[in-house]
Structure formats: C-alpha cells, structure tokens
Amino acid sequence: MSSGADAAHMPPDSETKTPERLRRRAGRLLSGVSAQSDRLTNDGLARVNARKWHYAVLASLQEFGPGSQATLSRRTGIYRSDMVSVLNELAERGFVERTLDPDDRRRNVITITAQGRRQLRRLDKILDDLQDELLSPLSPTERDQFVGLLTRLLDHHTQRAPHPPASRP
Template sequence: MEEQVVERSVRRSGALVDYLARHLRRRSESALGPLGLRSRHLVALTVLRERGAITQQDLARELVLDGTNVVGLLNELESRGLAERRRSAEDRRRHVVSLTDDGVALLCRAESALAAVEDEVFAALDPAQREQLHELLTAATAAASARIC
C-alpha cells in the first residue's frame, strides 16, 4: 500500500509547476529589472497594446485592480512616457489610457528578454514539447478560470 502512495505522489505535477513558476518568475524579474519594469508594468502595457485606448476604469477591471492601485501604476508608466491619460471626448469625467510609442518599444524589448528567459528555462524541451506544454497549460488555465468565475 505504501508503494502506491509514493508512486502516486511522484506523479503529481503541482510541485513541479510551482518550482518552474518560481524559477521563471525569478529569472523574469532579473530580465525586466534592467528595463525598469516589474511584472505589473508588463501586464498593463500588454493590455494597453492589445486593447488599444481604454478607459482607466476598464483598465482597472481588466487588471483586476482597484482604482487607487491603477492610478499609482499609471503614474509610474506616465512618468516614464510609456502610457498617457487624456480626458475622454465623450465623457470628460473619464480618462482614456493609451500606450505611447516608447511604451511599445519597451514592451517589445521586454518580450524579447522574456523569450530568452523561457528559452533558458525550457531548454531541455524540443519545440514540439514546448508547444505541447503551452497547449496543456492553456487548457489547465482555461479550466481553472472557468471554475473561478
């Protein structure tokens, strides 16, 4: 009976995923540091690139942050010229946030740095295995997200 418990625990993936996530996070933070970015900056810049101009309120919803935290985040991005806020033409009470050309350029540099980190962390996997891992993680993430909502 004890052998079955050990064998089943060896097949568990959670600890491996956690280990890789922590390793990937540490390496990613090291790669983003010289660019003056943290992961929260990267996520916000990515959302702004994908969504285009977006209201500050919608950005807060998209990032799952309260308004105060979004203001602080946008202050940091704006002070570096990576994003800009302007009053909405339709509703002067709202701010519309957009990515600047400098923001696009820095985001591209950050994504290149992060691609190099992934290449390092997943070097033991061939391209087909990396694609399979991505598909499996995408499916697991979608299933987890569906349970949360």
C-alpha cells in the same frame, strides 16, 4: 537497494533529499516551476527597470487600443487599486498618457505613446529570451505541448471559476 527506508539511524541523503511523495505532487511542481519562472522574469525585467505588470498593460493597449483604468484592469487581471501605481510608473517613464475622458468625467483614458510601443517591443524580446531559458530543457515539440496543456488548464479553471475569487478583479 541502497537507499534505506529504515528510520533508526540516518542514511546519508535523508538529510537533503525531498520525499518522493512531494516530488510527484503536481501542485508542488507547479508552484516550484512558477516560482522559478517568476524569479527569472522579475530579475530580467528589473534589469531594464520594468515589471511584469508594465508589460501586461502595454500589450493590452497595443492590442485593443486606449481604455479606462477599469478596462485595463479587466483585461490584464490587475486589481484596479494596484493599477494606479502601475500607471504612475508607466506615465513617469513616458510610456503612456493619462487624460481625462471628456465624455465621462469619472474615467481616465490611457493611451500608449511611441516610446511605450518601443518599450513594448523591447520587453517582448526580453520575455522571449527568458521563456527560452525557462523552457530550455524541452524540445520545441514539448514546449508546444506544455503551453497547450497549461492553456487548457487555465481556461478550464477561469471560465466558470469553481470559487469566485480569481476571475474578475
């Protein structure tokens, strides 16, 4: 009707509108929503001086108990080179304790503290709220659908990774 496909003169919204081709691409949609989600969670966690990796480590410790840094690395997907500073931050704040493993003196044993458990509960609450905000346009049923689809996609692409890079840091 009114939206022109001609290229000669400039229709009013060819200035700002995103091409349909791009809007339909799943990859682009994904990175868009993911970027928005990242922004949301980063901002939300920054308000309590935390980062998303903090949550991953604390949750892992709570669920599986103490472990070495390499173990935590494998459980959370954080590279073991980056794990160092994450644990430094968590230890500074008193959420974990780093002690030498007497049975294997290469290892550090990381343990969650009472404060760490409290912090984990707080972060859980925050992330719940942020997830609510992110998924606010969807009905409860749709949210479940969405999470279900994402889970299947992620599982499929991480079990036997097509390319080796992403599975085991």
